[in-house]
Amino acid sequence: xxxxxxxxxxxxxxxxxxxxxxxxxxxxxxxxxxxxxxxxxxxxxxxxxxxxxxxxxxxxxxxxxxxxxxxxxxxxxxxxxxxxxxxxxxxxxxxxxxxxxxxxxxxxxxxxxxxxxxxxxxxxxxxxxxxxxxxxxxxxxxxxxxxxxxxxxxxxxxxxxxxxxxxxxxxxxxxxxxxxxxxxxxxxxxxxxxxxxxxxxxxxxxxxxxxxxxxxxxxxxxxxxxxxxxxxxxxxxxxxxxxxxxxxxxxxx
Numbered sequence: 001x002x003x004x005x006x007x008x009x010x011x012x013x014x015x016x017x018x019x020x021x022x023x024x025x026x027x028x029x030x031x032x033x034x035x036x037x038x039x040x041x042x043x044x045x046x047x048x049x050x051x052x053x054x055x056x057x058x059x060x061x062x063x064x065x066x067x068x069x070x071x072x073x074x075x076x077x078x079x080x081x082x083x084x085x086x087x088x089x090x091x092x093x094x095x096x097x098x099x100x101x102x103x104x105x106x107x108x109x110x111x112x113x114x115x116x117x118x119x120x121x122x123x124x125x126x127x128x129x130x131x132x133x134x135x136x137x138x139x140x141x142x143x144x145x146x147x148x149x150x151x152x153x154x155x156x157x158x159x160x161x162x163x164x165x166x167x168x169x170x171x172x173x174x175x176x177x178x179x180x181x182x183x184x185x186x187x188x189x190x191x192x193x194x195x196x197x198x199x200x201x202x203x204x205x206x207x208x209x210x211x212x213x214x215x216x217x218x219x220x221x222x223x224x225x226x227x228x229x230x231x232x233x234x235x236x237x238x239x240x241x242x243x244x245x246x247x248x249x250x251x252x253x
Contacts, residue, residue, distance in 0.1 A: 005084045007047035009065045011077040013106045015039040025061045035088045037095035052082040075110040076237045079244045111207045113235035119199040122229045169198040188240045202240035
């Protein structure tokens with residue numbers, strides 16, 4: 001039977017013992033609670049010390065716990081997914097050794113939220129039609145004769161269309177980022193796993209400016225004439241701006 005350790009979700013500024021209920025990774029009976037040192041606490045639940053298995057459902061459970069904690073605390077430091085300590089003593093020892101680091105970060109992220117914005121074309125056909133309308137030379141090249149359009153011409157036209165499409169993506173992305181970063185404390189552009197999405201950005205925003213941020217997103221949609229689809233999500237803990245990593249050797253220092 002595997003030895004049981006403490007799975008860590010996040011860190012909060014609190015000295016009070018807190019039980020968040022059976023919402024932890026591994027099932028309905030897995031209670032999530034705090035382990036404290038002075039006025040710092042790690043939010044944990046029991047978990048086997050054996051190798052952690054990376055699965056979509058455990059990642060989702062990890063995030064749901066952190067977001068539940070966020071509802072009660074105005075500053076939360078997410079800990080890297082899959083971090084397990086041997087026992088409560090190891091946790092308190094680490095909180096002691098990294099006390100100032102964690103307190104400074106909690107102060108920085110106090111009353112700040114993460115908002116995520118993704119952009120994609122509402123209709124790719126419309127965008128391509130627009131590019132065609134802006135370049136009469138493309139239409140001339142594509143006018144067929146008895147033998148049709150030759151392969152070299154098709155390749156050249158394809159390159160021009162791709163270049164124009166990239167320029168449009170960059171122009172829209174720059175407009176969106178310039179407008180939203182004025183409201184944000186910080187921002188980060190993420191890689192896209194979906195080819196349709198040409199901008200995937202996270203913004204760190206003071207919680208009191210969330211409505212202002214919402215309004216700017218609405219204005220950007222109107223300014224782009226409905227050609228760009230905005231996927232807007234949040235508020236979240238600052239996943240993209242802090243990820244506390246605890247390496248195995250740190251528990252033993």
